[in-house]
Amino acid sequence: MTDRPADDQPHPALLLEHVRLVRDATTILDDVSLAVYPGQRWLVLGANGCGKTSLLRIAGLYDHPTSGTVDVLGERLGRTDVRVLRRRIGFVSAALADQLRLGLSGLDIVRTARYAALEPWWHTYTVADDRRALDCLDRMGVARLADRPLATMSSGERTRVLLARSLMNDPAIVLLDEPASGLDLAGREQLVDALDDLAADPSAPPFVMVSHHVEDVPTNLTHAMLLREGRVLAAGDVAEVVTAERLTACFGLEICIERRANGRFSAWSPRPTRAVVPDPIPAAAD
Secondary structure (H helix, E strand, O other): OOOOOOOOOOOOOEEEEEEEEEEOOEEEEEEEEEEEOOOOEEEEEOOOOOOHHHHHHHHOOOOOOOEEEEEEOOEEOOOOOHHHHHHHEEEEEHHHHHHOOOOOEHHHHHHHHHHOOOOOOOOOOOHHHHHHHHHHHHHOOOHHHOOOEHHHOOHHHHHHHHHHHHOOOOOOEEEEEOOOOOOOHHHHHHHHHHHHHHHHOOOOOOEEEEEOOHHHOOOOOOEEEEEEOOEEEEEEEHHHHOOHHHHHHHHOEOOEEEEOOOOOEEEEOOOOOOEOOOOOOOOOOO
8 A cells, every 4th residue: 555656657646654643642543554646536434533634634734643754745744845835735624614714705715725825815816816716616516606705605515616726726636524524415416426527537636535424425436445543444446445344344333335336335234223343453563
């Protein structure tokens, strides 16, 4: 998973090696490694509190690990100006949405990504910037929201505007932290459709999507990682990782899973009141 490529192979857009995160004597992530290469679309799946969001914040250069190394686009965290490097990372999260002023228009929300800012006041935007922002809104099917304030958008519309924002700088990697969280059925389906289009586009950047629901994920995923209690339970080809046996071990509950003809996953428990005691994850060698 973290093997470094040969000289004639593409280098990973994101490389995390033996990442550990400890806060207040609590281990949140323990020996997590992940390599994301061009063309790959990753799902990080796990129960609430397993460390998914912490992992994505480290990958997005918003947090530092306690130990381990983080390389994004060939730059190492701790040895580069993260304010500049973040402009090449598309990042979507509910926490980001909460930081945006409700009076901002769809156009302003997208174009502020040009300088990794939250407000348009401190920077000057060109006609080309505006055109790029409008193109990104159109790509996500929400060009009509260019002049609409955030406060008047539905949760699904807000999420797709944030997806458009993540594409503003033609990013080299996109990180999606539970983008379907809080969406109703229509909003979720519209989001999955937009992500399907993005994942199917060979010119689109690689992405990593965090979720705890397999129903929320697009159909064109290539790889998956399962996290349990801050440690990697399994990682690799999506078809080999997202299985009933491994999801049962991941969530501690008997899980059945089906992949329908359209590529979408569906998961359920035949015995939702009967917990499963998973085998311990082997400790990493020193």
